[in-house]
Amino acid sequence: MSGVAGILLRQDGRPAAAADIQQMLSRMRHRARDGSSWWVDGSAALGHAWLDTTGEDGPGPLTMDGGKLAITADCRLDNRDELLARLGIRDRSVADAMLLMHAYLKWGEACPTYLQGDFAFAIWDAERRALLCVRDHFGVKPFYYHSTTRRFAFASEIGPLLTLDGIGRNLSEHQISGFLAGLPDDPQSTLYAEIFRLPARHILKVTDSQVTLRRYWQIEPSPKPLRSDAAEEFRHIFSQSVQSRMRGTPSVGAMLSGGLDSSSIACVAGLQAAAARMPKLKTFSLVFGKGSSMDEQPFIDAVLDRYALDGTLIAIGDYAPFAEFERILEEQQGTFLAPGLSLTRSIYRTASANGVKVLLDGHGGDEVVSQGYGYLHELAHGGRWLELWRELHGAANTYGEGMLSLYFKFLTAYGPAWRIARMRALAKRFLGKLRRGPLHAPRAAWAGLVNPELARRTDLAERFHRAGYMPANVSTSEALTHRWLLSNGLVPHAFEVLDKAAANFGIEPRYPFWDKPLVEFCLALPGAEKLHNGFGRHVLRRAMEGVLPPAVQWRRDKIDFTANLVKGMIGNHRDLLDKLLVSDGGLIAPYVNLPEVNAVYARMLRRPEQATLPDVQHVWRSVSLSLWLRQVQQNGSPA
Structure with a gap:
């Protein structure tokens, strides 16, 4: 996980100070395991903290055309072959960052729409006196910035920005109340009032006179027609995604929890490593005491017994969640919504000690492939009661409720009586607004945690109503439910938390499920491919036929920590x-x-x-x- 940093002095024409960019890089030494470098030209300064995970020659920043174009990038491009062909470049060894500059020369600000992979980069165009900042589709790579009329500064972490003069440390009450409520609803704000984040799938253009934010991509289903066998197509796209994320270094490992997602990645990656005659894939697993409700070792062993993997088991004994917590808070530079992070750090620590630089992670399988429970609501809302009855035979096992109980819940919510009741409720609500003003929302789970005055000052109830609850018109469609979950603010928040934790151990996490073609493909699938006979992520389970041990492939439960x-x-x-x-x-x-x-x-x-x-x-x-x-x-x- 490399790091980027930069400074652009706007309007006053003063040169950027090399000391400032060096100071920013010094706060990211943990990201510079393989070196760091900086570049200064007039009012612009760029820095790069380098962790070599793509097998390139050295750290950036890189320049073209006598320094008229310069880039600092933390990136891995997955569609290199396509880009090389489109750009007419024959040198296949060209660095990813150099490809980005060629893409900018050809397509300008539209260049991110042609990219696939994980990236955060900034390109300085001296002729136009414009700085173009870009963050990838899902926010895997972080990008923070501070902006005034005099200066624009950016970095992969908040800490380097706080080293600069003139950046205040005032805290954001808005973000603190959001943390307490579990609501990362603002994609730009951070816990520091004067520091912001570049949202996922956005570009930020900075000139002497203005700063412009624009979205370059939106989460949408693939427009391509589905093949007859969705599982076969899923397996093809998924295998390509895993292969892309093994590129660049032999020091690749994988998390292996024994669950469906991590096991699928470990098995596919292990097969690919064997086919390429690479060393055995190293896997890392947390194991709890035998007989514990969290014991997943039988599933882990089933995978390790089936494939030639180099498995490391990390025993978790007397778990102390606040051990090293001060250190973790320093890494995160603030609070975070991940109570189990100390356990994840133990995997990063062990992987690093075993020579791993790139760690494949099954994070996001639930969201990307989808458990498909919106399909049940879709069936009920469409009045397809017989199909719902059949599907609930299996779903009842997953929900832990009796089938009849579940069926009557849907019947009450979506049956004919519901439609009459809904009309009455709408009329009552309308009359209530006329007579008494807006109705108060029911008490939310966070209401007992947040100071009422803070909640009032930060409009927490309204924010939660707007971003914390799935809209009714969304919940009745599996496709809309799926897209809503993928667009949730928790997605980039989780990536930022994991990025900071991993960077401190010299680890770059890579997430095969968060692959643009795979996400678009899964969004286009009908609900029946996501949930079938109570098995969520059904298309993944079918795709892993003959790859996963059956005990893992058809596993229903997930561990509650x-x-x-x-x-x-x-x-x-x-x-x-x-x-x-x-x-x-x-x-x-x-x-x-x-x-x-x-x-x-x-x-x-x-x-x-x-x-x-x-x-x-x-x-x-x-x-x-x-x-x-x-x-x-x-x-x-x-x-």
Whole structure:
């Protein structure tokens, strides 16, 4: 995972200082395992922290045409052959970043529409005095920036920007309330009020007089007609995606949890490595105690027994979720919505110690392929009751409810009586607005966690209504549900969290499910290909016939880590929780509804086995916020 940085001094004509770009790069030393470099020309300065994962000659920035064009890029292009042909380039060894500059020369600001892969880059066009900043389709690569009329600065992390003079450290209440509510609804804002992120699938053009943000791509189904066998086509696209993400270095490994997604990647990658006569693929798995509710080792062993993989098992004993948490907060440069990140870091640490630079990750399989549960609503909304009845035979096992109970829920929600009730409800709502004004939304799960005054100041209820709930017209269509989930703000948030954690161990995560052609293909599939006989991601399961062990291929369950998190917090961090939530809770009182959080905490202490997911979120987010605010205060920032 490389890093980029840059400075453009606007309007006043002063030259950019090499010391500033060097200072920014020094804050990203962990991303520069294979070197770093910078380039300064007049008012523009670009820097590159290099982790060599594509087998290229050296770090950027790279220039063309005597320095009239320069680029710094953290990128991996997956459609190199297509680009080389379109651009008329015969030298197949040309670096990805150089390809990006050629693409810019040919297509200008439209160049991102021709790209596939993971990328964040900035191109300085000296003749036009324009800086073009681009982030990939799903936000795999991070890009942060600060902008004033005098200066524009950017970097792969927030920390390098905070080293520059004139950038304030004031915190964003809007983002803090969003964190507490689990709502990353603003694709541009960060926890620091003066630092922003470039949203996924967007370009940012910076000139002396203006900064323009524009989306270059939208998540849509593939326009190509589907073949007769969707599973065969899925397998072809998926295999290509895995192969693309193994490019550039022999130091490739894979996560292997024993679940459907990671196992599919590990098996396909293992077969490809064997076919190319590469060393055995290294896999890394977390294993809990035998007999534990989180024990997935039988599924992991089934994969390892079937293929020639070099498996490493990482034993998780007495889990302590807040161990090294201060260090994790420093890495993340803020709070984050990933309670299990410390476990993921243990995989990164072990993979790095075993010489791995690129780690294939099954993250996103649920979202990209889709569990297909919107298909049930689609059947009910369309009045296809017999088909729904048949599908619920299998789905009841997944939902953990009886089939009749599920069927009557759908009948109540979508049957003929519902249509009459809906008309009455709409009329009642309309009359209510005339008489009393807007109706109040029902109490949300976050309402007990967030300080009511903070929620009011940051319009949290309205924001949650707008972005936190799936609209009714979306939930009745599997295709619209699928696209809504892929467009959710949690997608780029997760990538940013994983990027920062992995970068500190010299690891570049790659995600075969987050492949543009694969996403477009899955979006175009009918609901019956996603959910069949209660099996979500059905097209993936069929595509892995003969590849996955049947026990993994047709596995229904997913591990719930809630109980493990509760046990770890109470068993290993009781003193810390008592201090931060009870005796020294004043620091988070402006943000958190302390009386309710303490009531939840007391209830969790009495009956930990009955703790719900919202209970755990209340406690974990409150403690996380408290620890981060203490760090902010120590660094001299207002909290």
